[in-house]
Every structure is written in structure tokens, then in C-alpha cells.
Amino acid sequence: MKMCAALIAIAFFLTLGHGAVSSVLAADPPAPPAAGSDAWETWPKKPEGATAAGESGGAKTSSGISAGTWGWIAAGTAAVILIGVAASGGSGGSSNSPPSCNQ
Amino acid sequence: MRSRSTLAAVAFCLLAWNGIPASAQVDHPAFPLILAAAESLFQSMKAHDYPATWRVLTAKSRETIVSETDDAIRKAGDPAVPKDRIRDDFAAGGPLCRQYWEGFLRRFNPDDALEKSRWEIGSVGKERAEILLTHHGADHPARLKMFREDGGWKAGLVETFWSH
Numbered sequence: 522m523k524m525c526a527a528l529i530a531i532a533f534f535l536t537l538g539h540g541a542v543s544s545v546l547a548a549d550p551p552a553p554p555a556a557g558s559d560a561w562e563t564w565p566k567k568p569e570g571a572t573a574a575g576e577s578g579g580a581k582t583s584s585g586i587s588a589g590t591w592g593w594i595a596a597g598t599a600a601v602i603l604i605g606v607a608a609s610g611g612s613g614g615s616s617n618s619p620p621s622c623n624q
Numbered sequence: 625m626r627s628r629s630t631l632a633a634v635a636f637c638l639l640a641w642n643g644i645p646a647s648a649q650v651d652h653p654a655f656p657l658i659l660a661a662a663e664s665l666f667q668s669m670k671a672h673d674y675p676a677t678w679r680v681l682t683a684k685s686r687e688t689i690v691s692e693t694d695d696a697i698r699k700a701g702d703p704a705v706p707k708d709r710i711r712d713d714f715a716a717g718g719p720l721c722r723q724y725w726e727g728f729l730r731r732f733n734p735d736d737a738l739e740k741s742r743w744e745i746g747s748v749g750k751e752r753a754e755i756l757l758t759h760h761g762a763d764h765p766a767r768l769k770m771f772r773e774d775g776g777w778k779a780g781l782v783e784t785f786w787s788h
Binding site for chain 1: 696697699724728732741757759764766785786
């Protein structure tokens with residue numbers, strides 16, 4: 522029974538695989554790009570000079586608009602950490618009860 | 625005793641005066657024009673209307689952008705473009721202009737100014753003005769510098785943000 526199931530599975534996958542391969546083979550191969558065209562690009566594409574200048578300007582503007590935002594986020598994060606530390610310290614204090622073996 | 629009360633009166637006046645500008649200068653006759661120019665800077669960026677963005681920038685901002693684009697083109701090893709052509713390209717919304725502003729908008733979202741910031745008028749003078757843009761969550765505002773040039777108000781993008 523197991524052998525039968527295995528054979529059916531193998532036949533199924535072979536059929537699927539053959540279909541996929543044959544359809545790929547049947548399709549026309551893609552034409553290579555003409556020499557000097559932009560069809561072949563390196564990845565990641567190197568930004569052009571003007572784009573790089575724009576990115577630099579955009580970064581300056583973005584950091585100027587949101588000036589101090591990270592300060593608040595950092596302060597908030599620090600406050601949350603401090604509260605967490607204080608809370609764990611408080612709960613740690615309650616574990617100073619005598620060990621159970623003394624009871 | 626009298627000198628103390630005089631001093632107190634002077635101090636009160638100074639404190640009161642210090643609190644006045646933001647509200648009182650809203651009535652300044654140039655305020656709507658200044659605000660419209662500042663808004664159009666970010667709105668034209670958002671609409672990808674780059675020639676309009678170019679028109680609302682100060683001469684110093686435009687010249688700095690042209691120089692920086694020229695430098696970046698050389699640094700990238702791209703074919704050199706004369707500065708005059710770069711200038712014309714930016715004014716006309718040409719390919720260099722589109723590359724620049726598309727790079728710019730990759731790093732800056734105009735909605736950070738238009739939607740996510742509180743706008744207040746700062747100082748207003750004959751030739752210069754400041755608009756305070758406080759981003760949501762920021763502890764201090766960006767002071768957008770506006771300048772009167774060629775009979776209109778222009779946004780000092782470089783003058784405001786490049787010094788940071």
C-alpha cells in the first residue's frame with residue numbers, strides 16, 4: 522500500500538515537473554538586449570549624480586522639520602525603561618521573604 | 625519703591641510683548657502672502673510640479689542646488705553639464721530637475737510639513753519673515769526662513785535646512 526502511494530506521488534510530481542519544463546522549453550527564449558541599451562542593469566542601481574544631490578537635500582530638510590522628535594522618543598523610551606527597572610526592583614524587594622525551608 | 629514698581633511695569637511690558645508676536649503678526653498685511661508662498665513650496669513638491677517649486681525658492685537656494693547638483697554629477701562620473709544648462713533644466717522641469725526632486729522626495733515627505741506640523745507665524749519684517757513649523761512630537765520648531773525677492777515672498781529652503 523505504502524509502495525503504491527509512493528509510486529503515485531512520484532508519478533504525480535514527474536508529470537507536473539515535465540509539464541513545467543516542457544512549457545518553458547516551448548516558450549520562445551527572451552531576446553538579448555541590444556548592445557548599449559539600459560536593459561541590463563547592475564543591482565543595486567547606482568544613483569545618478571542629480572538624484573544623489575536631491576537625496577542629500579531631502580535628508581537635510583527631513584531632519585530639520587522633525588528636529589527634536591528623536592529627543593522625545595529617546596526620553597520616552599528612557600522613561601519606560603526606568604519605570605520597568607523600578608517596577609522590577611520593587612517586585613525584587615518583595616522576594617526578600619524568608620526562604621521556605623525556614624518555615 | 626517707585627523704581628521697583630517701574631521695573632516691574634517694564635518687565636511686565638517686556639513679557640507681554642514677548643508673548644504678542646505670534647498672535648498679533650497674523651494681522652500683518654504680508655502674512656497671507658508669506659503663508660501662501662511657504663505652503664506652495666511643499667504643495668508643489670507633493671504635486672511633483674517642480675518648475676513651481678523652483679519658482680518659489682530664493683535665489684540663494686536655487687544657486688546652491690545648482691552647484692550641489694553640478695558637484696554630484698561630477699562625483700558620480702556622469703557626463704558634465706554646464707551650470708547654465710543645469711539652471712535651465714531646473715526651471716523647465718527637465719530630466720536633471722526630475723532626478724533631483726525625485727531623490728529629494730525619497731528622503732523628505734512634504735506631508736511632514738503640510739499635515740504633520742503646526743504652523744505659526746514667527747517674526748515678520750519688510751524683507752524677511754519666519755514661519756515656525758513644529759512637527760508632531762518635536763520639542764522645538766523649524767524656522768522656515770522667507771525672503772522678499774523680486775517683488776514676492778520666496779522660501780529659503782537652503783537657508784533654513786542646510787545649516788542643520
